Amino acid sequence: MSKRPRTLDSFFVSPPNKKRQTENAANEVKPQNQAQSKHTTYPFAVAELPTDLQEILQFVPSSEGRDIADQPDLDLVYYQPYIPKGAEKELFEFLRQNLFFYRVKYSIKRGPVETQINTPRFTTVFGLDESSRFSPDGSVIVDAASQKPVPKDRYQCQPRPIPQCLDSLRILAENVTGCKFNFTLVNYYASGDDSISYHSDDERFLGVDPAIASMSLGARRDFLMKHKPTAAKHSSETQPMKMPMASGDMILMRGKTQSNWLHSIPKRKGGEAEKGRINITFRRAKVKGGTENYYRYNVGQGDVYRWDPGSRSMVIWKG
Numbered sequence: 001m002s003k004r005p006r007t008l009d010s011f012f013v014s015p016p017n018k019k020r021q022t023e024n025a026a027n028e029v030k031p032q033n034q035a036q037s038k039h040t041t042y043p044f045a046v047a048e049l050p051t052d053l054q055e056i057l058q059f060v061p062s063s064e065g066r067d068i069a070d071q072p073d074l075d076l077v078y079y080q081p082y083i084p085k086g087a088e089k090e091l092f093e094f095l096r097q098n099l100f101f102y103r104v105k106y107s108i109k110r111g112p113v114e115t116q117i118n119t120p121r122f123t124t125v126f127g128l129d130e131s132s133r134f135s136p137d138g139s140v141i142v143d144a145a146s147q148k149p150v151p152k153d154r155y156q157c158q159p160r161p162i163p164q165c166l167d168s169l170r171i172l173a174e175n176v177t178g179c180k181f182n183f184t185l186v187n188y189y190a191s192g193d194d195s196i197s198y199h200s201d202d203e204r205f206l207g208v209d210p211a212i213a214s215m216s217l218g219a220r221r222d223f224l225m226k227h228k229p230t231a232a233k234h235s236s237e238t239q240p241m242k243m244p245m246a247s248g249d250m251i252l253m254r255g256k257t258q259s260n261w262l263h264s265i266p267k268r269k270g271g272e273a274e275k276g277r278i279n280i281t282f283r284r285a286k287v288k289g290g291t292e293n294y295y296r297y298n299v300g301q302g303d304v305y306r307w308d309p310g311s312r313s314m315v316i317w318k319g
C-alpha cells in the first residue's frame with residue numbers, strides 16, 4: 001500500500017508519537033539524520049539534510065516563479081518564496097552550522113600596481129566542470145569523454161564533490177528551472193559589512209547566455225541590478241532595480257542577463273543584516289578553467305572557518 005501523501009502543514013506539527021529531535025545537555029538541536037558526506041578534500045564531514053527538511057523540499061517551489069523581462073536584455077524568474085515559509089529558517093541554520101567556509105585573499109595586478117583583495121564575505125564551492133565527473137563513490141575524477149581517471153595534474157586545484165545537503169538543492173533547482181548545474185557556490189554574509197560589488201557572471205567558461213539560479217536564506221538583503229554601460233544604449237533607457245531577497249527566495253538569471261546587466265549585494269548598516277545571510281548559486285561550468293577559477297576565488301589557500309554556536313560567529317577551525 002502506498003503512503004498517504006502528507007500536506008505541507010503537517011510537516012510543521014510534530015507527530016505525537018515521534019520525538020522530532022533529540023536534545024543533548026547543552027540544548028543543542030541534533031538533526032535526526034546522522035549520515036554524513038565525507039571526502040578527502042573536505043576539512044570535516046558534512047551532515048546530510050535532516051529527514052524533515054528533505055521531505056519539505058518536495059513542496060519546492062513554494063510559489064510560482066514570476067517572469068521579469070520588462071527591460072532590455074533582462075530575463076529573470078523570481079520565486080517569492082521558493083522554499084516553504086517555516087522551513088527556510090531551519091535550512092539556513094542547518095547549512096550555516098554544517099558547512100566549512102573561507103575568507104579568500106588574492107592579489108590583482110593592474111599594470112605595475114599589485115592590489116591585495118580581501119573578499120568581503122565567507123565563501124565555499126563544490127563541483128566539477130563538464131569535462132569530467134566524480135566516480136560514484138567520489139574517490140576518483142573521471143574524464144567525461146574517455147571515462148578514464150584524469151591525470152593527476154589535470155587540475156591544479158582539488159575539486160570537491162557536492163555534499164548531499166547541497167546536491168539535493170541542486171537537483172531541485174534543476175527540476176524547477178529545467179537547467180543543468182554542475183557547480184554550487186555558497187556565500188555567507190555575516191553582517192551588513194559583508195557584500196559583493198557590482199559584477200556579472202559572464203565568464204567564458206560558463207558559455208553563452210548562462211543560467212544561474214540564486215537562492216537566499218537568512219537575513220533579507222537588497223539585490224541590486226543595473227544595465228552595463230553601452231555605447232548604443234543610454235543607461236537612462238533602463239531602470240536600475242532593487243529586489244529585496246528574503247529568506248527562502250530564489251532568482252533565476254538567464255538569457256542575455258549576464259552579458260548586459262550587473263548585480264550586487266551592497267553593504268548595509270545594522271538591522272536585519274546582522275543575523276547573517278546565506279546565498280547559494282547553481283551554475284554550469286563547461287571547461288576546466290571554470291573549475292580552477294571557482295576554487296581559486298572561493299576556497300583559496302587560507303584558514304577554514306566554521307560556525308561556532310557558542311559565540312554565534314564564524315571561527316577559524318583548527319581540526
Ligand SMILES: O=C(O)CCC(=O)C(=O)O
Nearest residue numbers: 187196201214265279281
Ligand atoms: O548573494 C547574492 O545574492 C549574489 C551572489 C553573487 O552574485 C555571486 O556569488 O556571484
Ligand SMILES: [Fe+2]
Nearest residue numbers: 199200201263
Ligand atoms: Fe554574481
